[in-house]
Amino acid sequence: MKEGMFRNLSGCAISGIISKSGNRFSGQRIIDSIAVMHDRSNGLGGGFAAYGIYPEYKEYYAFHIFYDNKTAKKESEEFLEEHFDIINLSKIPTQKIPEITDEPLIWRYFVTPLPTKLAESQLDEREFVARCVFRINTAIDGAYIFSSGKNMGVFKAVGFPEDVARFYRLDEYEGYCFTAHGRYPTNTPGWWGGAHPFALLDYSVVHNGEISSYDANRRAIEMYGYKCTLQTDTEVITYIIDYLHRKNKLTLNEICSVIAAPFWSTIENKPQKEREELEFLRYAFASQLITGPFSIIVGFEGGMMALNDRLKLRSMVVGEKDDMVYVASEEAAIRVIQNDLDKVWSPKGGEGVIVLLEKGKI
């Protein structure tokens, strides 16, 4: 059965590294980090999101696409040519290793919306791109855009994360932020598109947990034009963040107060202005509250955010050294790449750890 035809619950491992000054570093570091947490995965899924890896194409959207067959590729490219200016296209460089098998066709395109098509659509550029991504993913059989941001990319497959990294030659990339995910699903996914991270535009989410509010969240978010095809928690979380951040223009702190909202008893003890803000958010975005264990790392253009559910039902550790910030499911995964840390701590449930690039603004 293909991923998306059933609900696949998984326990996992996550890790993230960001350089606040925007200095780019090798993907090898994130590989070493996630490899330590090998036993938290079972080899049925692994993936990475990398930011700042395409500086020479940073003005263009980098589409990473899986194709089951050549027909899907042909149809998708026709669609892309009608809607975008394709600056460059190529297969994503990979190396064959025994641990990774049954790979689909994997292609990469650097594109920008065709000005006339964009004007006709009366949408802003990011909404236009998002809708095209949904179009290809739902309407063209066998084609799946799994990464669609600028100057960033997702690399994922069925396999242990360190093997997935070797397959994609991730150590050859340099970026200012990397996140990683290793999966322990309770069913066998057959299809790479279902692996994590999940990405839309420049938002990527790696997630360890299982949310009890999944169907409540899904049925609400689908009203706003998102289609949840994968039946995974990660997909719905990514859409919620896109909806709150891009469409409703909430700040990252406000987003944390929506998805990991404080309890009413906590809100009652806050000072008046803060109390009113929190009450408004809980009223207006009640359907975007996420209950159940989760530990997420969200990557976006210009930063990274880590958040636990408000009951802290999954582990998460944060470490800092100079301008580097490390987040992982286990402290060992941080120590192995940076043993001496200025600071190391476990964030409280519901309190977001938001790291922004020094020169960027969100």
Add this chain to the structure above:
Amino acid sequence: MAIDYIYPDYEIIRNNDRCIACRVCERQCSNEAHEYLSDSKKMVSDDAKCVNCHRCVSLCPTRALKIVQSDHTFKINANWDGKSIKEIYKQADSGGVLLSSMGNPENYPVYFDKILINASQVTNPPIDPLREPMETRVFLGPKPDKIERDDKGRIKKNLPPHIMLSMPVMFSAMSYGSISYNAHESLARAARELGILYNTGEGGLHEDLYKYGQNTIVQVASGRFGVHKKYLSSGAAIEIKMGQGAKPGIGGHLPGKKIVGDISKTRMIPEGSDAISPAPHHDIYSIEDLRQLVYSLKEATGYTKPVIVKIAAVHNVSAIASGIARSGADIIAIDGFRGGTGAAPTRIRDHVGIPIELALASVDKRLRDEGIRDNVSIVVGGSIRSSADVVKAVALGADCVYIGTAALIALGCHLCRSCQTGKCNWGIATQREDLVKRLNPNIGYKRLVNLLTAWQHEIKEMMGGMGINSIEALKGNRLMLRGVGLNEKELEILGIKHAGE
């Protein structure tokens, strides 16, 4: 006459060894079913007068009484059962419409009893309600249009008019007139203590109850009984009653003998006149007319109160709900075919309308498909019998439920279904002073508080079991439900999977 003799359905069985002839049963029965014979010094009972309300049974000090179903039978006939035959006798005799009270008692499927609830295990821990916060607070009202920020960039709390409830349950509309003042006072005081609302029903609001206004929904029904400006301003919300589950397509009916004293004053109609509400509101013949009334009520109350539109669950309930969601209403209340009533024509109560579970699932899905689910909250009733029904209703998509019959049962109702006679022995569905005083509001309101406190606790236990600690995460969460013994079509309409999937 022999031709219209109907043997009583129920018989009073008196254990003469236990009976001490204290005559409590004689004094208590408003139908005069018991009599003391002074020559033989014995109590006798007339089964034909018994309505099976258990008043005498509950008060007999020696448990000498019980009510049993009579075993006097017609010849067994799967098509012409005793009930169908007797109803023809009654109509041949009277030429009248058969009248009944309370909800549809016929053998139709109860979908709540074919739906099962999930619990979390292993991959997702359940949450312990005794040790962790478990939130049941709900808000009823539309989502805000936009987010406004002050000059420091902080969000302003600009919320549309809404209702805040401590738990997703409210007391359903039961008119003053169909039930007694003491019953209304019990409901009002319980609503106040619980932090929820009760509903005036279409009989207007007694002036002594204005002080509970913050916990009151004032209803505007087709007869417009008791509707004036002060009435509208007194409540926390206004409900336009377009229909009710027990009698879709017709209006309320209060027999003249119940229109006395304060009832007549509150409803603003003469004593003794039958209060028959018209079937439609005569100023609402289309959806645009409804929109006009919604906005008239909002204008009259300065846009400070949410407006609820209550409809009966009928075949095209989804399309109607979609229209209401675009009409300016803030909340839609849907009443299923099991809903109770003080009096309704039997045929309409038993054969018109659809189950609330199916109506709710369809409406919730339709509003989401059209992208307008956020415009309104959904409240459902008819019939919610326990906290498990509440959890299932919320998981199917409801924001909140209404309880009517369950609340009356807490006050002492034994579902004898004779409300239309006005002789309720429990002091609930009557206006006779000697009977009304049997319902002590000090005790009545406490029993309602007890009932809903118990339900709230049970809801928290079930939520915790599912790994949910705030009820908004349960709303519409259909993956938390599974069907059992349902066919494909039923599962499809309910939008749930079968147990085992």
